Amino acid sequence: MYFESITELLRMDGHGGYVWASYIAMLTILIANFAMARRKVTTQLEQLRWRRQIQEQSKADSMAGDTLE
Amino acid sequence: MGLREYWHKLGSPRWFYQIAGGWITGFGIGAVLLLGIGLIWGLAFAPPDYQQGHSFRIMYVHVPAAMVAQSLYLGMGVAGFVGLVWRMKLADVAIGAALPLGMALTAVALFTGSLWGKPTWGSWWEWDGRTVSTTLLLFLYIGIYALREALSQTDLRARASALICLVGTINIPIIKYSVNWWQTLHQPASFTLTEKPAMPAEMWLPLLVTVLGLYCFAGHNVMTRMRGEILLRESRSNWVIGLFGGPDATEAKPATAQALTGRNR
Numbered sequence: 001m002y003f004e005s006i007t008e009l010l011r012m013d014g015h016g017g018y019v020w021a022s023y024i025a026m027l028t029i030l031i032a033n034f035a036m037a038r039r040k041v042t043t044q045l046e047q048l049r050w051r052r053q054i055q056e057q058s059k060a061d062s063m064a065g066d067t068l069e
Numbered sequence: 070m071g072l073r074e075y076w077h078k079l080g081s082p083r084w085f086y087q088i089a090g091g092w093i094t095g096f097g098i099g100a101v102l103l104l105g106i107g108l109i110w111g112l113a114f115a116p117p118d119y120q121q122g123h124s125f126r127i128m129y130v131h132v133p134a135a136m137v138a139q140s141l142y143l144g145m146g147v148a149g150f151v152g153l154v155w156r157m158k159l160a161d162v163a164i165g166a167a168l169p170l171g172m173a174l175t176a177v178a179l180f181t182g183s184l185w186g187k188p189t190w191g192s193w194w195e196w197d198g199r200t201v202s203t204t205l206l207l208f209l210y211i212g213i214y215a216l217r218e219a220l221s222q223t224d225l226r227a228r229a230s231a232l233i234c235l236v237g238t239i240n241i242p243i244i245k246y247s248v249n250w251w252q253t254l255h256q257p258a259s260f261t262l263t264e265k266p267a268m269p270a271e272m273w274l275p276l277l278v279t280v281l282g283l284y285c286f287a288g289h290n291v292m293t294r295m296r297g298e299i300l301l302r303e304s305r306s307n308w309v310i311g312l313f314g315g316p317d318a319t320e321a322k323p324a325t326a327q328a329l330t331g332r333n334r
Binding site: 001002003009012013014015016018019021022023025026029030032033034036037038040041043044045047048049051052 | 104108112113114115116117122123124126127130131134169170173174176177180181184185187188286289290293294296297298300301304309310312313
């Protein structure tokens with residue numbers, strides 16, 4: 001590591017605030033975009049799975065109805 | 070696979086959904102490794118600049134953010150052209166998927182540029198050619214986003230956003246050459262394809278690694294969003310129903326379906 005201590009790494013000769021704010025901004029954006037993209041896919045998958053379950057349930061119900069008749 | 074055949078296959082959302090799984094995994098691994106190495110290297114191991122001191126470390130987030138934001142816009146412009154000329158469904162899906170990340174990265178580039186400007190130029194903002202043209206890029210992104218949110222009719226939304234994407238690409242060469250055309254405060258390009266970087270290797274290598282890492286992240290993010298949108302638009306088609314054991318299940322194959330969704334169900 002270029003810096004001799006964690007304090008030096010954080011301070012960066014008075015430029016630490018600018019540098020760390022930049023890195024935090026970038027990481028926040030990356031994490032947020034990763035989470036949003038993942039949520040888009042999982043939401044769709046959950047809806048499709050739910051729709052399939054409803055279809056199967058209604059099919060089973062109608063078959064049970066036919067047997068009773 | 071011939072180029073022509075590949076082109077025709079690209080028009081199929083199903084084919085794209087299937088091949089995207091492997092690409093997403095590859096891009097994800099690349100992004101974690103390269104961004105992890107590049108950002109830590111730039112933050113803690115690269116030497117400081119002899120004039121700018123440690124504030125130059127902002128370059129390791131500012132330059133990749135700006136480069137990928139411009140590339141994403143250029144990609145949207147190409148997708149817009151393809152969408153307008155060939156009416157390819159996936160083109161509009163790609164525009165919608167690239168938009169959020171491109172907009173966010175442009176904002177990061179401007180924000181980190183401002184943070185870099187304060188200790189270097191003594192000002193948070195300058196009416197500099199590159200700063201202004203990058204701000205224009207952010208407005209273009211916001212404009213396309215607002216337009217897509219406002220229009221509910223899919224075809225109209227696709228055509229309108231494709232047109233703006235295409236027209237807006239004129240801003241990309243303006244951003245690129247702004248530092249040459251107007252002798253302003255912003256420093257020249259850190260990387261060019263034709264010349265060796267002016268910095269020593271211990272400074273530009275972490276930058277190269279971070280740039281490649283962010284391109285991998287963009288690939289991962291855009292393709293993931295495209296898959297989500299394809300599932301939404303194609304939710305009533307047989308091949309999507311087949312993924313969940315529906316009538317088309319034999320065609321989609323259960324094992325493949327699990328691999329496609331990338332999750333254990």
